[in-house]
Amino acid sequence: MSLVENRSPRLRAVMGELMAHVGTARTVGVTGSPGVGKSTLVTAMVGAYRSTGARVGVLAVDPSSPFTGGAVLGDRVRMQEYATDAGVYIRSMASRGHLGGLSWATPQALRVLDAVGFEVVVIETVGVGQSEVEVAGLADTTVVALAPGMGDGIQAAKAGILEIGDVFVVNKADRDGAGTVVRDLTAMLRAAPSVPALESAGWTPPVLRTIAHRGSGVEGLVQALAEHADWLSSSGRLQARRRRQAREEIEALAQADFLDRARAGLGDATIDDLAARVAAGELDPYSAADQLLPSGERY
């Protein structure tokens, strides 16, 4: 995993070796706004999977997640129980500052966990924002988590995350307004037009209730995830999703490699100089970008 994070040159050789051993792990994305209790939900899911004997990996792609360092005490305590459990692996993927970095690093981290025998890998993303929605697409099954009292059904609709959910969870279901969120969400999902071309066509997303900090409803969630996994396999959608994911990974990787090569080839000082000329209005950004692109015949 360190090789992935450091973009080690050895990663290439390692990936080559791993390829023959991947494809069996089920990947579950869990996404939702800050405050809906995603991390608590993920922790409860880890417990539910562990009780069935499955090995579980967690990749946290959320700068506000306790898994990535921004811990609130309760979550830290809950995670402690897995600190010495070799069947649980938790890693933060919340590196910022590398354009599209999550898009190429996350699938490779997934592949490592898959190859070494984790049956389930959970990707936690913050659920608001372009990169995060893209990363949610890296999972076979996407769980959209909401909570009462945050105007969250409407916010979810506005943020366009209704479309990406295979399973919906209304967490904090013991709070006032949980029933309203469930009803609103169910109505919005029913009202959504069925588009046969969508990856999810033929699957009706269930709307479940959980109280994650008590573990309530989490078994039902794990059951729904198993049903979705079965549906993906039997409908042929799993293969289609994984091909799309692979294409996105290849393109993100090529873009990252391209930029590395351009920086190495030109040198940082030259690129900084181009930037200074653009900032001063002396050069347009396209002409500057051209300097980073290779010239001549190419393919």
Added chain:
Amino acid sequence: MSLVENRSPRLRAVMGELMAHVGTARTVGVTGSPGVGKSTLVTAMVGAYRSTGARVGVLAVDPSSPFTGGAVLGDRVRMQEYATDAGVYIRSMASRGHLGGLSWATPQALRVLDAVGFEVVVIETVGVGQSEVEVAGLADTTVVALAPGMGDGIQAAKAGILEIGDVFVVNKADRDGAGTVVRDLTAMLRAAPSVPALESAGWTPPVLRTIAHRGSGVEGLVQALAEHADWLSSSGRLQARRRRQAREEIEALAQADFLDRARAGLGDATIDDLAARVAAGELDPYSAADQLLPSGERY
């Protein structure tokens, strides 16, 4: 602006022409979680700037923003008053699905508005998520908006957006808990280590209160933004920020161009075939990405 959104080949020529006319607009990013009232705040800011005679552009990089179509009625009504005002230009930049697309398109849209004489351009971003934080970096001055009752001070700290704020606004300041958010935020900002290398070193971010739907506190915000703009100019930080922005734009543009060329050169069917082989475990993603990269000598 349509040229920007459509990535028209003519954009290159247009940008070349525009370069001599840019650099005077002040750019303000407004970021914050869904529900803090960002759009209402931006609308109120537009009103405050208009009352001084300034022309104002708004670029909404937030899929949940009413400016991008997910409107709630109140915001739509408030925006109506500007529908026939030639001094106000509002555009959604919330295109998804193009990796890093916001990073290259937003600065170009900014440049267009700058060149045609808008004194102020406001970029509204959702404030959670990697792309959105990157886009916030495109503004000269970044406003981080929070609201009481959302655990929002802590969430902001966790999400890492404290570092990017030049001015903080606690909106919905008439609600319970507003004082607590202001106090917590002020304490967190004071506790933050002063890092001379940071772009913001030497500037103490003010924490302001607004009730945006009533316009309360908005003049004070506009005043604070003017003070920050003055500080940027007099400290030399403006030039440094704009060079960094230009470098990010150039690199994002080069990455987008690179991917376009690779897709055109190889053809979609070939890339899909590579993806299918990666998904099947027959090919590693690095070797697949290599096919997209040009071969041979380059710079």
